[in-house]
Amino acid sequence: MxxxxxxxxxxxxxxxxxxxxxxxxxxxxxxxxxxxxxxxxxxxxxxxxxxxxxxxxGRSADGTVLAKDEVAGPQGSRTKRIEVSFTAADGTSYRFWEGGDADVGDTIRVHYVPGRPDTASTHxxxxxxxxxxxxxxxxxxxxxxxxxxxxxxxxxxxxxxxxxxxxxxxxx
The missing domain is CATH 1.10.287 (Helix Hairpins)
Known part of the structure; x- marks a missing residue:
């Protein structure tokens, strides 16, 4: 068999x-x-x-755009980012990167929670x-x-x- x-x-x-x-x-x-x-x-x-x-x-402060960058995204797209510096009400200076289209040297409004710089945003x-x-x-x-x-x-x-x-x- x-x-x-x-x-x-x-x-x-x-x-x-x-x-x-x-x-x-x-x-x-x-x-x-x-x-x-x-x-x-x-x-x-x-x-x-x-x-x-x-x-x-939150509080608001005026920030200054320090740098501008474009990051490559998926499928050839480009994402614009800006580096922003601002001084909080307590006198501490912070810097952060965020999506945006402002020019270097521009003054831009920053919104944040005091003591939590990770919440800073220009939006x-x-x-x-x-x-x-x-x-x-x-x-x-x-x-x-x-x-x-x-x-x-x-x-x-x-x-x-x-x-x-x-x-x-x-x-x-």
Missing amino acids: SARMPPRRVGAWARVAGKVAAGVALTTVAALFAVLGYGFARSGLDGLHDASAVAAR SPTGNRIGYGMLVLVGLALMILMPLLALRLGWTGLRHLRRANRKRAAAG
């Missing part, structure tokens, strides 16, 4: 193995997007917290809230929708396999 499988069975196993491999790849990609979404949501929530702190107890607290809120929404969408998409595609794949097995059993 030969231990070889008939060619028809080998082809069926190859199709099943291919579908399983595709399912594993899809699940891995969905998990990576969910983790990326968590990072977006976490960063957005931190930014919202800082923007709310600036709105509630309004409302503008920052909107931007960080959008980041939270994108992160939540990735965290929720990607696993749901993987489940939906997996469910559809299982349904197709069951139908094919029923057809083979009925024909067999």
Whole structure:
């Protein structure tokens, strides 16, 4: 007796193995997007917290643009950044980089929370809230929708396999 499988069975196993491999790849990609979404949501929530702190107890000061830079972004895009220096109400000087388009030497308004130079921004607290809120929404969408998409595609794949097995059993 030969231990070889008939060619028809080998082809069926190859199709099943291919579908399983595709399912594993899809699940891995969905998990990576969910983790990326968590990072977006976490960063957005931190930014919202800082923007709310600036709105509630922040101060404003005039800053000076010290330098201008363009950073290469994805697909050949360029992002403009400026380095800003300002002196807080307590006399402490701070410097920070932020996205912007002002010219070197320009005076620009800086919003910050006293004692927390990491909250300094040339953008309004409302503008920052909107931007960080959008980041939270994108992160939540990735965290929720990607696993749901993987489940939906997996469910559809299982349904197709069951139908094919029923057809083979009925024909067999």
